[in-house]
Amino acid sequence: xxxxxxxxxxxxxxxxxxxxxxxxxxxxxxxxxxxxxxxxxxxxxxxxxxxxxxxxxxxxxxxxxxxxxxxxxxxxxxxxxxxxx
Amino acid sequence: xxxxxxxxxxxxxxxxxxxxxxxxxxxxxxxxxxxxxxxxxxxxxxxxxxxxxxxxxxxxxxxxxxxxxxxxxxxxxxxxxxxxxxxxxxxxxxxxxxxxxxxxxxxxxxxxxxxxxxxxxxxxxxxxxxxxxxxxxxxxxxxxxxxxxxxxxxxxxxxxxxxxxxxxxxxxxxxxxxxxxxxxxxxxxxxxxxxxxxxxxxxxxxxxxxxxxxxxxxxxxxxxxxxxxxxxxxxxxxxxxxxxxxxxxxxxxxxxxxxxxxxxxxxxxxxxxxxxxxxxxxxxxxxxxxxxxxxxxxxxxxxxxxxxxxxxxxxxxxxxxxxxxxxxxxxxxxx
Numbered sequence: 015x016x017x018x019x020x021x022x023x024x025x026x027x028x029x030x031x032x033x034x035x036x037x038x039x040x041x042x043x044x045x046x047x048x049x050x051x052x053x054x055x056x057x058x059x060x061x062x063x064x065x066x067x068x069x070x071x072x073x074x075x076x077x078x079x080x081x082x083x084x085x086x087x088x089x090x091x092x093x094x095x096x097x098x099x
Numbered sequence: 100x101x102x103x104x105x106x107x108x109x110x111x112x113x114x115x116x117x118x119x120x121x122x123x124x125x126x127x128x129x130x131x132x133x134x135x136x137x138x139x140x141x142x143x144x145x146x147x148x149x150x151x152x153x154x155x156x157x158x159x160x161x162x163x164x165x166x167x168x169x170x171x172x173x174x175x176x177x178x179x180x181x182x183x184x185x186x187x188x189x190x191x192x193x194x195x196x197x198x199x200x201x202x203x204x205x206x207x208x209x210x211x212x213x214x215x216x217x218x219x220x221x222x223x224x225x226x227x228x229x230x231x232x233x234x235x236x237x238x239x240x241x242x243x244x245x246x247x248x249x250x251x252x253x254x255x256x257x258x259x260x261x262x263x264x265x266x267x268x269x270x271x272x273x274x275x276x277x278x279x280x281x282x283x284x285x286x287x288x289x290x291x292x293x294x295x296x297x298x299x300x301x302x303x304x305x306x307x308x309x310x311x312x313x314x315x316x317x318x319x320x321x322x323x324x325x326x327x328x329x330x331x332x333x334x335x336x337x338x339x340x341x342x343x344x345x346x347x348x349x350x351x352x353x354x355x356x357x358x359x360x361x362x363x364x365x366x367x368x369x370x371x372x373x374x375x376x377x378x379x380x381x382x383x384x385x386x387x388x389x390x391x392x393x394x395x396x397x398x399x400x401x402x403x404x405x406x407x408x409x410x411x412x413x414x415x416x417x418x419x420x421x422x423x424x425x426x427x428x429x430x431x432x433x434x
Contacts (some may be wrong), residue, residue, distance in 0.1 A: 031398045049215065057338065058392040065389040068382075074352070080109060083244065 015042050018095065019088045022067075029066045030059045042089040060085050067091070073098045101198050103229035105239040105246045109353055112164045113138055114241030115202050115225040120168070122200055123276045129241075134357030135171075135285040136164030137292045139350055141419075142305050143313040149263070152335035155313065157384075158350050161223035161264055165202075165271070171285060173277030180267040184255050187268035191228060194272060200229040200239070204269040206260025212240070212247040222264040228254075283433075286361045291430035293354070297423040307423070310416040318409035329405070330395050337391040351381030351419075358426075369429050376422045383415035 015023070019042050026046070027035055032053055045051045047060045055063075063085060064075045073095050075081040084094040104121045106129070108114025113133035120127045133139075140159045147154040169176040181187035194201045206222040207213060230237035235248045249257075258268045297306040304312060317336070320329035355377040362370035390403050390411065 031396075058334065058395055061337065061385075061392045062389050062396075065385050068385075074382075082242075083107075 015088065016092065018092045022088055022091055022095075025066060025070060026053070026055075026063055029062050030055055040088070042092075043087045046085045046087055046091065067095065071095050071099060101195075101200060101229045103200050103227065103239055103246075105227075106241070107244045108241040109349060110138070110158070111225040111241050112136075112161065112223075113353070115227055115239075116164055116168050118227060118239060118241065119200065119202060119273055120276065120280075123273050125276050125280045127280065128356075128360060130353055130356035131282070131360055132168065133164065133350075133353050134293075134361065135282070135289040136167040137289050137296075138164045139293045139354045140296055140305075141307075141309050143309045143316075144304055145316065149335075152332060155336050155339050157339070162204075165225075167289075171277075171280070173275065174273070175275035176271050177274050178269065178271040180269045182267070184259050184268065187258060187270070188251065188255050191270055192231065194270070195228065195231050199272050200227050202227050202271045203254075203258060204266035205254070205257035206262075206266065207257075209253060209257035209260055210240075210249060211253050212238075212243070212249055220260075220262060222260050222262055222266055282361075282364050286365060287430055287433040289357075290361070290426050294423045294427035294430055297419060298427060307416050307420045310412060310419065314409040314412035314416065317412065318405055321405050333391050333405075333408075334395045337388045337395070349381070351377050351384060355381065365433075367429070369425065373422050373425055373429075376418060376425075380415050380418040380422065383411060383418060387411040387415065 020037075023037055023040055026032070027037060030053070032055075035053055040052055046053065046063075047055050047057065053059075060081060064081045068074050075084055075094075084091055104118060106114070106118055106121070108117065108129040110129070110133065113129045113136060116136060117127050117129045117132040120132070136159075138159050140156065142156045143153065144155070145153040165176070168174060179190070181190070191201055191203075203226055204222070205224050205226060206220065207224045208218045208220050210218070210224070224242075226238050226240040228236050228238055229246075232248075234251050236251065236254050238247050238249055238254075240247050258266055258270075260266060300306045300308065303309065313336075317333070320332055323329075324332065355374040358370045358374035358377065362368065362374065387408055390399075390408050393399050393403055394405075394408075
């Protein structure tokens with residue numbers, strides 16, 4: 015995992031109060047949201063993540079579909095931020 | 100194989116409309132299709148219940164954008180619903196054999212190419228079928244970055260999903276388009292129509308009045324419904340905002356993109372300024388949604404409360420009122 019991906023994982027865990035998640039076990043391509051996510055996050059968490067990312071990095075996810083695509087994994091999210099920052 | 104211009108979009112109906120028109124030589128963005136298709140709306144209908152929860156909608160009813168687009172002079176569309184599944188699939192095959200890309204209304208839950216986490220019971224999902232190989236259909240589903248494939252049985256099931264907004268096999272395709280789309284009058288018409296519904300609806304549940312009505316009701320939910328049920332209502336409103344068809348924030352951003360594009364077409368600085376203001380309103384909707392999510396998830400910040408959310412919605416209402424008043428005045432000068 016690169017530096018930005020690690021930073022994002024910390025931010026997501028802090029935003030969603032995921033204190034008992036073993037961050038070392040999360041991979042860059044693991045699903046971020048939904049029943050298959052090791053974080054156990056859902057669409058309401060996704061919303062908060064989208065807003066927090068906008069605040070912290072100044073990158074807006076313009077629509078539901080964009081956020082669905084971007085929040086597929088840490089790798090997708092990090093790439094989106096790098097491209098749009 | 101038909102060469103279909105697949106483009107990922109934020110909202111399925113405007114995405115399909117834009118892709119179908121582009122295929123016929125009318126190069127149009129999704130935002131422009133959404134704007135001239137009068138896609139933006141707000142309605143809060145507490146007496147209409149979905150799974151026991153009040154209906155709140157942030158966009159025009161399903162099918163409205165396509166109806167507006169086929170009302171454009173020179174545009175004609177063939178549309179049909181079916182009772183018989185075999186007949187519906189046979190007619191789809193005949194259109195494909197004639198190299199016609201076909202729009203379909205489907206139920207998301209039955210489309211296996213959707214990841215499980217994204218499947219939900221929504222029966223007004225639009226997509227375009229543009230080919231068939233063996234028993235597989237080639238699909239331009241605007242939600243996805245690339246075209247997808249779907250087995251015939253699965254597609255038939257999605258076309259005949261039951262429940263609210265049942266698609267009944269609905270298919271549609273363009274039969275005629277004008278040589279050139281004159282956008283200026285369509286932009287003015289679209290802006291006029293949305294401004295009217297947002298500002299001048301006689302019903303207090305629609306437009307800016309509806310947004311304020313939602314804020315007023317929401318502030319009282321904990322007293323009226325008890326904390327647990329209030330949180331359920333809140334979760335529902337936010338899910339309707341952000342999940343069912345792009346969401347309030349998302350639609351405001353898309354309309355802002357339409358205004359931005361229109362500012363270039365019309366050479367109008369005012370539209371550019373309105374786009375920026377509407378983006379601000381979209382951010383306010385997102386701010387409300389994030390606060391609601393924190394409350395639903397029991398991780399509220401010290402300033403989060405139902406009263407703060409109501410204040411946030413009222414701020415958004417004031418911003419939208421200002422934008423649409425400006426747009427209404429602009430539209431009056433462009434009959």
